[in-house]
Structures are given as structure tokens and as C-alpha cells.
Amino acid sequence: LTPRNLLQLLDARRFGTFYRFVFFMCREKGQKSLTVSIAVDAWRLALTGRFRLLDQWCEFVRMHHRHAITEDTWRQVLEFSRVVHEDLSNYDPEGAWPVLVDEFVDHMYR
Amino acid sequence: MLVLRIYRFKKVLKEGGSSSQSMAAAKRGARSKAAAVAIEAPAPKKIRINPVVRRYPIDVQGSSRVLQNAIGEIFRRSNASGLSFEELYRHAFNLCQGNHAAKLYQMFREELIRNLAVYRDGVFAAADTGSMFEVLDEKWLEFSRALQLIRALLSCMDRTYVIRYRERSVYDLGLELWKVEVVSSPKLQAALTAFLLGEIHKERSGEMIDRSKMRRAVQMLIELDYKIYLLVVEEPFISASKDFYSIESQQLLACGDCSAMLKRVERRLKEESMRVSRYLSEKTGPKISRVVVDIFVGKNIKQLVDMENTGLEFMLSQDRLDDLARMYEFLQHWEEGGKEILDGLTRHIKANGAQLVQDPERQKDPVAFIQLLLSFKEKYDAIVSSSFKRNKAVAAGLEVAFAEVVNLNRRLPEFLSLFLDNKLRQGGKSDSGGSDDPEAFMDKAMLIFRYINEKDMFEKYYKHHLAKRLLLSKFAEDELERSLILKIKTVCGYQFTSKIETMLKDMRTSEDLMQRFRNMQANINAAVNINVQVLTTGSWPAYASSSQCILPREVHGLCERFKTFYLMQHRGRRLTWQGNLGSADLKLTIDDTTKTLSCSTYQMCILMLFNDSDRLSYKEIKDATGIQQASELKRNLQSLALVRGKNVLRKEPMSKEIGETDVFVFNEAFTSKLAKIKICTVAAQKETGEENSRTRETIESDRNPQIEAAIVRVMKSRQRMEHNNLVSEVIAQLQSRFTPNPAVIKKRIEALIERDYLERDRDDRRTYCYLA
Numbered sequence: 001l002t003p004r005n006l007l008q009l010l011d012a013r014r015f016g017t018f019y020r021f022v023f024f025m026c027r028e029k030g031q032k033s034l035t036v037s038i039a040v041d042a043w044r045l046a047l048t049g050r051f052r053l054l055d056q057w058c059e060f061v062r063m064h065h066r067h068a069i070t071e072d073t074w075r076q077v078l079e080f081s082r083v084v085h086e087d088l089s090n091y092d093p094e095g096a097w098p099v100l101v102d103e104f105v106d107h108m109y110r
Numbered sequence: 111m112l113v114l115r116i117y118r119f120k121k122v123l124k125e126g127g128s129s130s131q132s133m134a135a136a137k138r139g140a141r142s143k144a145a146a147v148a149i150e151a152p153a154p155k156k157i158r159i160n161p162v163v164r165r166y167p168i169d170v171q172g173s174s175r176v177l178q179n180a181i182g183e184i185f186r187r188s189n190a191s192g193l194s195f196e197e198l199y200r201h202a203f204n205l206c207q208g209n210h211a212a213k214l215y216q217m218f219r220e221e222l223i224r225n226l227a228v229y230r231d232g233v234f235a236a237a238d239t240g241s242m243f244e245v246l247d248e249k250w251l252e253f254s255r256a257l258q259l260i261r262a263l264l265s266c267m268d269r270t271y272v273i274r275y276r277e278r279s280v281y282d283l284g285l286e287l288w289k290v291e292v293v294s295s296p297k298l299q300a301a302l303t304a305f306l307l308g309e310i311h312k313e314r315s316g317e318m319i320d321r322s323k324m325r326r327a328v329q330m331l332i333e334l335d336y337k338i339y340l341l342v343v344e345e346p347f348i349s350a351s352k353d354f355y356s357i358e359s360q361q362l363l364a365c366g367d368c369s370a371m372l373k374r375v376e377r378r379l380k381e382e383s384m385r386v387s388r389y390l391s392e393k394t395g396p397k398i399s400r401v402v403v404d405i406f407v408g409k410n411i412k413q414l415v416d417m418e419n420t421g422l423e424f425m426l427s428q429d430r431l432d433d434l435a436r437m438y439e440f441l442q443h444w445e446e447g448g449k450e451i452l453d454g455l456t457r458h459i460k461a462n463g464a465q466l467v468q469d470p471e472r473q474k475d476p477v478a479f480i481q482l483l484l485s486f487k488e489k490y491d492a493i494v495s496s497s498f499k500r501n502k503a504v505a506a507g508l509e510v511a512f513a514e515v516v517n518l519n520r521r522l523p524e525f526l527s528l529f530l531d532n533k534l535r536q537g538g539k540s541d542s543g544g545s546d547d548p549e550a551f552m553d554k555a556m557l558i559f560r561y562i563n564e565k566d567m568f569e570k571y572y573k574h575h576l577a578k579r580l581l582l583s584k585f586a587e588d589e590l591e592r593s594l595i596l597k598i599k600t601v602c603g604y605q606f607t608s609k610i611e612t613m614l615k616d617m618r619t620s621e622d623l624m625q626r627f628r629n630m631q632a633n634i635n636a637a638v639n640i641n642v643q644v645l646t647t648g649s650w651p652a653y654a655s656s657s658q659c660i661l662p663r664e665v666h667g668l669c670e671r672f673k674t675f676y677l678m679q680h681r682g683r684r685l686t687w688q689g690n691l692g693s694a695d696l697k698l699t700i701d702d703t704t705k706t707l708s709c710s711t712y713q714m715c716i717l718m719l720f721n722d723s724d725r726l727s728y729k730e731i732k733d734a735t736g737i738q739q740a741s742e743l744k745r746n747l748q749s750l751a752l753v754r755g756k757n758v759l760r761k762e763p764m765s766k767e768i769g770e771t772d773v774f775v776f777n778e779a780f781t782s783k784l785a786k787i788k789i790c791t792v793a794a795q796k797e798t799g800e801e802n803s804r805t806r807e808t809i810e811s812d813r814n815p816q817i818e819a820a821i822v823r824v825m826k827s828r829q830r831m832e833h834n835n836l837v838s839e840v841i842a843q844l845q846s847r848f849t850p851n852p853a854v855i856k857k858r859i860e861a862l863i864e865r866d867y868l869e870r871d872r873d874d875r876r877t878y879c880y881l882a
Binding site for chain 1 (some may be wrong): 832833834853857860863864876
């Protein structure tokens with residue numbers, strides 16, 4: 001039983017809790033948000049197999065050089081992976097997604 | 111009218127015979143009998159007095175015959191010169207009185223029909239010769255006149271029998287039968303129609319026709335039966351007109367001159383209106399007008415409006431007010447027409463306006479730019495109010511289009527402020543003939559102001575320019591400034607202008623302060639006079655704090671004393687001298703002449719140094735004055751040393767730029783014709799591109815806290831709100847200052863979430879909740 005396999009076993013609700021916990025775990029002492037590099041690594045860790053656009057997402061975020069990844073953005077990425085289809089067909093521009101997500105979708109469309 | 115009363119003694123009257131003879135006989139008989147009675151001795155005879163019975167000797171058949179002949183004569187010869195009207199009337203009257211009116215009526219009717227047949231044959235006979243219309247006209251005249259005469263003759267019958275038995279009156283019967291016998295014939299009607307239309311066509315083509323005949327014919331038809339008029343005249347007329355005008359309109363359309371076409375429509379409408387009044391029924395008027403407008407305009411709306419080189423676009427550019435008025439008047443009958451005008455106007459304004467405001471050449475002179483924009487608006491206002499009769503939809507469209515144009519140029523707020531600055535400086539004195547009323551300019555400028563979305567940009571520039579006006583000009587045109595502020599307040603509300611009003615208040619407070627200060631210092635004889643203005647930080651534009659400088663000792667003491675004085679009154683406040691503002695008047699003595707030098711504070715500091723030394727290097731000046739910003743120092747030295755006529759200082763070397771190794775010497779050879787020399791007037795100037803982007807950055811960053819404040823305000827009152835609703839609310843709240851971008855609002859929401867002001871709802875990620 002590898003750590004990866006263990007992850008697969010968690011159901012949706014518990015996974016959500018786990019995912020949110022990852023954010024806190026990766027935070028540096030005294031900081032409120034994650035740096036981009038740490039966030040990207042954390043995403044790869046947590047969302048592999050659960051987010052079809054994970055690679056594109058990580059590439060985009062790394063390139064975009066945002067100052068920091070806030071907790072709200074972190075959480076919304078999980079929502080995004082669950083709600084929006086791989087082809088972005090049901091993405092709603094008025095859907096109150098974080099600005100980073102909006103920019104990601106723009107980037108994907110081009 | 112003589113009526114013989116016959117008293118009856120005996121039955122003297124016999125039936126039959128000539129009535130007049132028997133009357134005469136009876137008279138004689140009566141008299142002789144009376145005489146006989148008088149001569150003889152009255153024998154006691156029983157006298158029977160019988161009741162009076164009036165009886166008229168009527169010869170019914172005789173009278174009827176007479177009348178019948180007479181009527182015939184009248185119809186045939188159209189005059190009754192050989193007949194006695196009185197006699198005939200008497201006959202008629204007698205018949206009526208004797209209850210023989212029915213017979214009379216009947217006779218009249220028959221006679222009428224008989225004669226009408228004659229008329230009809232006459233008219234139809236003429237049909238083949240082609241002069242049927244003339245003959246008809248003639249016959250109708252005859253008949254009318256005859257009928258009128260006969261009506262007079264038989265008026266007693268009209269008054270009594272006709273009314274009682276509800277028959278048609280003489281005149282009406284005449285008309286009715288004329289209609290039935292003559293006019294009902296389809297052949298006649300067709301011929302009539304053809305003739306009338308032919309004449310009308312001739313007239314339309316410019317020929318003269320006999321209008322009175324037309325009029326009579328039409329009047330006849332109308333009198334007889336309006337339906338016949340419609341059938342014979344109106345319908346064919348409308349139909350023929352449609353054909354005629356279709357052809358004409360196609361011809362004109364092909365010529366491609368919209369103005370000419372509209373003028374033609376106007377002309378034709380006038381013509382038709384005259385035609386109707388001359389010989390048609392007035393009810394036909396609106397119908398034919400409708401036809402003209404429909405065919406010329408209604409079917410060709412788009413083509414007319416879009417006509418190349420002559421259509422709406424052209425008319426708007428060339429201020430063809432009359433043509434525009436015509437176009438509007440005709441087009442507004444259709445919804446589509448009104449829409450075309452509105453769309454055309456809007457497009458035109460947006461295109462031309464965009465060109466105007468985005469032209470880089472024009473932007474070099476902001477004042478002229480705004481002026482041009484104002485004239486632009488005035489032009490279209492004039493068009494809308496005169497040609498388009500202030501139509502509400504069009505006026506609204508104009509507003510929308512203009513608002514769009516105004517906001518195309520992002521530097522417009524700055525230009526507007528510069529424009530106002532220029533006008534306010536001119537204030538009471540106008541150098542262009544005195545006809546420019548500053549108030550009028552301000553009102554016009556306010557019109558533009560209303561359209562600006564980024565009002566906070568305007569505020570920034572306005573405050574900046576206002577500060578310069580207040581601090582650096584000698585005269586205070588308080589009234590005009592106030593008037594302008596009031597106008598701004600009307601548009602934006604109190605909050606917008608509160609800081610500006612503080613600025614004005616500061617100026618006044620400073621005056622009072624100075625008064626008190628001077629009173630205090632009255633006994634101290636100072637060679638130096640200072641005038642201090644105390645500005646409330648926050649209301650005035652932000653000035654760099656590194657604007658301190660070392661004041662000359664002559665001034666320094668006085669300044670310190672003022673500071674003490676002030677702080678005594680207002681403890682706990684902090685005062686900072688702003689060296690980059692302020693001005694100074696220096697008395698310059700060269701040889702024997704004294705001149706007054708007006709310059710800025712920095713320049714004063716620099717110049718006063720030369721009281722102690724003749725030569726100073728750049729570095730020495732820098733250190734001594736404490737002016738830290740190199741650009742400021744250089745700029746001021748430039749004004750002092752490199753401006754012809756005002757070069758109080760000489761620079762070594764004599765290069766054009768100020769270098770940090772330069773040395774400055776007081777210019778003994780300095781001369782000027784003026785007694786008072788002004789160095790470096792600091793009027794407000796257009797920002798450079800660089801400065802502008804910096805200002806814009808400042809504005810944008812200033813907006814963020816405002817947006818956040820608005821978000822918090824809204825969320826606090828609503829507690830929970832869906833994302834889109836929140837965005838709309840925030841935009842609405844900030845509308846009077848600027849229009850925030852929804853993306854920017856989103857970023858601010860995220861920031862507020864991060865700072866725990868808001869959170870997403872647990873169940874609905876699109877809704878936010880307020881965190882107390």
C-alpha cells in the first residue's frame with residue numbers, strides 16, 4: 001500500500017478535508033499563503049489522478065508568477081477540478097472563480 | 111294674394127266651367143240679390159243664417175295641366191320668362207290646399223322622369239363624340255337651375271304634404287332621380303373617371319386645366335351620393351396617383367439625390383393639398399397625402415437614409431438643417447424611419463467623435479481640444495432641437511453616443527481641468543473681445559463633465575490645478591471658483607466637493623491668521639514681509655515631503671515665529687514648510703536701479719545666497735539651499751540662468767543644460783526694461799506621457815480601497831450576497847466617481863476574503879457571507 005494508493009481510498013468528503021489540510025501543512029511559519037513553487041508541488045502531490053488538467057494548471061501557475069497562493073484560491077482549485085469538465089465546456093465566466101482560474105481558462109482557450 | 115270670399119245666399123255656384131267666370135257671376139248675383147232685398151219691403155221672411163263654408167273653386171285637372179306644362183317648359187328651356195311665377199304658385203297652392211297634393215307630387219315625379227330621360231339621351235349621345243363631359247356639365251347646370259326654380263314653385267308642397275307624408279322633398283327627389291337615371295350608368299361613370307383622371311394627370315404634368323368644371327362635376331357626385339364619389343372619383347384617383355408617384359419616385363431614386371427627392375415630396379404634398387381644396391372632397395386630403403409619403407418615403411426608407419453622398423450622413427456633416435427637418439418630418443411616420451434616423455445619427459456621432467478625441471494632433475492643445483469638443487456637441491444639439499424637433503428618443507440617443515465618445519479618450523479629465531483652469535485664470539479679464547463669458551464656458555464644461563466615467567481622475571487634476579491657482583496667482587477670483595464648485599456639487603454630490611471646499615476655506619483661514627499674526631508683530635519692524643498659507647493635509651493634493659529647503663536667514667526667523675504663533679493656538683498639529691510651493695518678491699538693486707523680482711521659493715533661496723558670495727558651484731547651492739530633488743534644482747537654475755531677459759545668474763560654462771559641475775555667478779550685466787520681472791510663471795500645464803501614466807497608476811491604486819470600502823458596505827448591510835449581484839451593487843455605488851472593472855472588483859473580493867472580511871458560503875461557492 002503506497003501513499004498514492006491510500007489517497008485513492010478516501011471518499012470525496014474526507015478527501016476535501018485532507019486537501020484543505022495540505023494547504024496548512026505546506027505553509028511556512030508566519031506566512032498566510034503558499035509560494036508558487038510550494039503550491040505547485042503540493043498540487044502535484046494531492047491532485048494527481050483527480051484533476052485532468054493538473055499539468056496544464058501547474059505549468060500555467062508557474063509561468064504566471066503570482067505572488068502567493070491564497071487559501072481561497074487553493075480551495076477553489078479543488079472545486080474547479082470537480083465541477084468543470086476537462087474541455088472547459090461548462091465553465092461559467094460569471095461563476096465567482098478566483099481571478100487566477102479565470103486567467104487559466106483564458107490561457108487554455110487561446 | 112287676393113281671395114274672394116263668397117257669401118252664399120243660394121246655390122248659385124255651379125260645378126264645372128271656368129272658375130273665374132262663375133266667380134264673377136256669383137258676385138254679380140249676390141249684389142243684385144242684396145239690392146233686391148233692400149228695395150223690396152222687408153217681408154217677414156225667415157232668415158236662415160248658415161255657417162260659412164269656404165270653398166275654393168279648384169280646377170284640379172286644369173291646374174295640374176298648367177303646372178305640368180310649366181315644369182316641362184322649365185326643364186326644356188331652362189327659363190320661365192313666359193310664365194308667371196305667381197300664377198303657377200297659386201295653382202300649386204290651390205292643389206295643396208284642396209288635398210290634391212298627392213296628385214301633384216305624382217305628376218311632378220312623372221314629369222321629372224320624362225325629362226331626365228331626355229337629358230340622359232343627350233349625354234349619352236355625346237359619349238361617342240368625346241365631349242360627353244362637357245355635355246354632362248352643361249346638362250347638370252341646366253337641370254340644377256331648373257330644379258331650383260321648380261322647388262320654389264312647389265315649396266308649398268314641400269312645406270305641407272312632404273313633411274306630413276314623409277316623402278322626399280322636391281329637390282331631393284330631383285337629385286335622387288338624376289342619380290338613378292343619369293349617373294348610375296356604368297358607362298357614364300367609367301367615362302367620367304377616365305376624364306377626371308386624365309385632367310389630373312395633365313395638371314400634374316404642369317398643364318393648365320379647367321378647374322371649375324372639375325369642381326362642378328365632383329360637387330355633383332358628392333351631392334348625389336358620397337358613395338358614388340368614392341367609387342367614381344376617390345378610388346380611381348388614389349389608385350392612379352399610386353401608379354404615377356411610383357414611377358416618379360423610382361426616377362428620382364435613380365438620380366441618387368436624397369435632398370432633391372425630399373424636396374419633391376414636399377412639393378407634391380403641397381400640390382395635392384391644393385388639388386383637394388380646389389376640386390375634391392376634403393376627406394380625400396389625408397388619404398392622398400398618405401399615398402405620396404408612403405410611396406416616396408415609406409417604401410424607400412433605408413435607401414434614402416443611406417444614400418451615398420446625399421443621405422443622412424452627408425446632411426449631418428454639412429449641417430443641412432432644412433433637409434434634415436424634411437427627412438425627420440417624413441420619416442417619423444414609421445417606426446422604422448425613426449429608428450433609421452436614430453441609428454444614423456448615433457453612428458455618425460460615434461465615428462466623427464472618435465476621430466476627434468483620438469486625434470493625436472489635437473491633443474497637443476488641451477484647451478483647444480475641449481473647445482472643439484464643445485462645438486462638436488453644440489452642432490448636434492442644434493440639429494436635434496431644430497430639425498429633429500427635440501424628439502425624445504433621438505435626444506436620448508445623442509446623449510448615449512456622446513457619452514461614449516467622451517470616454518474614448520482617457521486623458522479627457524485632465525484636459526477638461528486644464529480647460530477650466532485656463533478660463534478661470536482669465537476670470538474677469540478676457541483677451542478675446544470680452545464676449546467670452548466664463549460662466550457660460552463653465553456650464554458647457556459641466557455638460558462634458560457629466561459624461562465622464564472616471565470622475566475621480568478629474569478630481570485629482572482639478573485639485574492639482576486649483577492648488578496652483580490658489581497659491582501662485584495674485585488675484586483670487588473667488589466667485590468664479592465657487593460657482594464652478596457649486597456646479598460640480600450639483601452633478602456629483604457633497605462628498606466629491608468637500609475636500610475642494612476645505613481648500614478654499616484654508617485660504618480664508620490663512621488670511622485671518624496672517625491678519626492676527628501681523629497685528630502681533632506690528633511693533634517689530636521687518637524688512638521682510640511674509641504671507642503664510644496653511645493647508646490641511648488630505649484635502650490638498652499630496653506633495654512630496656522632500657520639498658523642504660533651507661530658508662534664507664532673513665526669512666527663517668519670521669517663519670519660526672509664525673510657527674510658534676500657530677502652534678500655540680492649535681496644539682498637537684504638525685506644520686511642514688512646503689518649499690516647492692510658494693513665491694517670493696525680491697528687491698534687486700543693480701547700480702542705482704531697483705527692480706522687483708517675482709520668483710518661486712526655491713529660486714529665492716538660491717538667489718539670496720548670492721548676497722554673501724559672488725560665485726557658487728552647483729554643489730554649494732545644493733547644500734546651502736537643501737533642495738534635494740535634482741530635477742527641481744536644475745529646473746529652477748535653468749529659469750534663473752538660461753532664460754533670455756531673465757538671466758539674473760550667469761552660468762559657467764555657457765552650455766544649454768545644467769550640469770552638476772557648473773558654476774553660477776551673479777550677472778552684473780543684467781538689465782531689463784521692466785520694473786517688475788517675473789521668473790517662471792507656473793501655469794498649469796499638460797502632463798507629459800510619463801507623468802500621465804504615473805498619475806493614472808496613482809488613481810488606479812487609490813481606487814482599490816474605495817472599491818473595498820464599497821464591497822464591505824454592501825456586504826455589511828446584506829450579510830449574504832451572490833457574486834454577480836455584489837458586483838452590480840458595487841458598480842452602482844461607485845458610479846458617481848468612476849466605473850470599476852468587474853475583474854478588479856473580483857480581485858478586491860479575493861483580497862477581502864484573505865483578510866477575513868468575507869467568506870464563501872459553505873454550500874454555495876458563488877455566495878459570499880459577511881464576517882463581523
